[in-house]
Amino acid sequence: MNMSEALNLKSSTSIERSRIAHSIGTALDRFIKLNQDQFQYASGELSQLLRDIALASKVVNREVNKAGLIDIMGSAGSQNTGGDEQQKLDVLANIRFTRALAKGGEVCALVSEESETYVDLNNEGKYVIAIDPLDGSSNIDVNVSIGTIFSVYRRKSPTGTPILPIDILQKGSEQVAAGYVLYGSSTMLVYTTGHGVNGFTYEPTLGEYFLSHPDMQTPEDGKIFSINEGLYNSFSPGVKRYISHCKDNFYTGRYIGSLVADFHRNMLKGGVYIYPATEKDKNGKLRLMYECNALAFIAEQSGGAATNGSVRILDIQPERLHQRTPFYTGSINMVEQAMAMNSTNE
Numbered sequence: 032m033n034m035s036e037a038l039n040l041k042s043s044t045s046i047e048r049s050r051i052a053h054s055i056g057t058a059l060d061r062f063i064k065l066n067q068d069q070f071q072y073a074s075g076e077l078s079q080l081l082r083d084i085a086l087a088s089k090v091v092n093r094e095v096n097k098a099g100l101i102d103i104m105g106s107a108g109s110q111n112t113g114g115d116e117q118q119k120l121d122v123l124a125n126i127r128f129t130r131a132l133a134k135g136g137e138v139c140a141l142v143s144e145e146s147e148t149y150v151d152l153n154n155e156g157k158y159v160i161a162i163d164p165l166d167g168s169s170n171i172d173v174n175v176s177i178g179t180i181f182s183v184y185r186r187k188s189p190t191g192t193p194i195l196p197i198d199i200l201q202k203g204s205e206q207v208a209a210g211y212v213l214y215g216s217s218t219m220l221v222y223t224t225g226h227g228v229n230g231f232t233y234e235p236t237l238g239e240y241f242l243s244h245p246d247m248q249t250p251e252d253g254k255i256f257s258i259n260e261g262l263y264n265s266f267s268p269g270v271k272r273y274i275s276h277c278k279d280n281f282y283t284g285r286y287i288g289s290l291v292a293d294f295h296r297n298m299l300k301g302g303v304y305i306y307p308a309t310e311k312d313k314n315g316k317l318r319l320m321y322e323c324n325a326l327a328f329i330a331e332q333s334g335g336a337a338t339n340g341s342v343r344i345l346d347i348q349p350e351r352l353h354q355r356t357p358f359y360t361g362s363i364n365m366v367e368q369a370m371a372m373n374s375t376n377e
């Protein structure tokens with residue numbers, strides 16, 4: 032097609048298809064608007080809430096990208112509730128997301144890895160958020176992919192009244208939306224509202240996310256296993272048996288040590304991520320409310336699976352804000368196989 036033909040483009044489809052200007056895809060804002068009627072309580076608040084999360088992630092992305100140039104690397108000199116050393120970027124990301132969600136006004140309470148108790152934001156808010164503002168802390172200072180993980184719930188108590196435990200300690204199956212942001216070679220926002228999973232890639236020169244991975248599907252099977260084998264000696268016989276099975280079948284071992292990055296790769300390529308119970312951490316390391324529930328919702332919405340080794344993550348009733356759980360997630364056949372080997376633990 033030469034320039035004059037291109038300039039004579041008549042119909043919108045021919046313009047859309049013109050190779051002279053590649054289509055950049057649907058902007059996140061437009062996608063949220065176009066799909067708003069899918070939301071159970073579609074009145075714009077959940078849409079705004081998703082926009083607030085996207086905005087905060089752009090600010091965090093900017094800070095993560097220039098971390099080596101400004102003084103935000105290293106420890107913040109404090110510990111979070113789990114006793115993990117807080118990195119400066121952990122604290123910064125927590126402030127950015129809390130501020131954006133407080134300003135938005137849609138959220139009544141926020142559960143965060145970086146806060147001991149939930150943060151009371153606004154009694155008029157209809158939604159409760161559980162968030163891991165920056166996941167993969169051990170990789171922050173070494174420029175390896177890190178992420179943000181979020182879960183959205185509808186409050187149970189009437190708006191305008193004090194927040195109650197029933198508003199906070201909800202099962203993962205009650206999530207109305209969930210997602211993650213991956214700060215990697217490119218930055219992506221992946222989320223679900225219970226109608227499939229869509230991925231958006233950030234275009235920094237336009238400051239906008241664009242639909243790049245519509246209707247993401249986790250392959251039923253794969254050849255990648257992700258587990259910290261450094262903890263091998265503290266694994267159960269069942270987990271050791273599954274690792275041998277993977278090696279006997281020449282599966283590839285891939286473990287970044289950033290849950291979001293390992294989860295994302297396995298969702299695209301097929302694979303299983305396992306953080307099991309260990310002698311040290313009888314309930315595993317990962318947190319149910321702001322790490323596992325969101326990824327379990329996405330796993331299931333993309334045709335994958337997520338369990339604690341015996342039951343569905345989304346069926347677990349949380350008892351404490353920062354409770355931990357073993358986590359098996361990814362390709363459905365691989366999760367089931369790992370569980371089968373785990374259940375015969377002699």
Ligand code: FBP
Nearest residue numbers: 165166167168169259288289290291
């Ligand atoms: P945080 O960094 O948010 O505490 O998340 C936990 C995490 O870093 C996951 O991202 C990762 O998969 C896992 O812990 C790595 O743990 P380990 O170093 O014990 O393998």
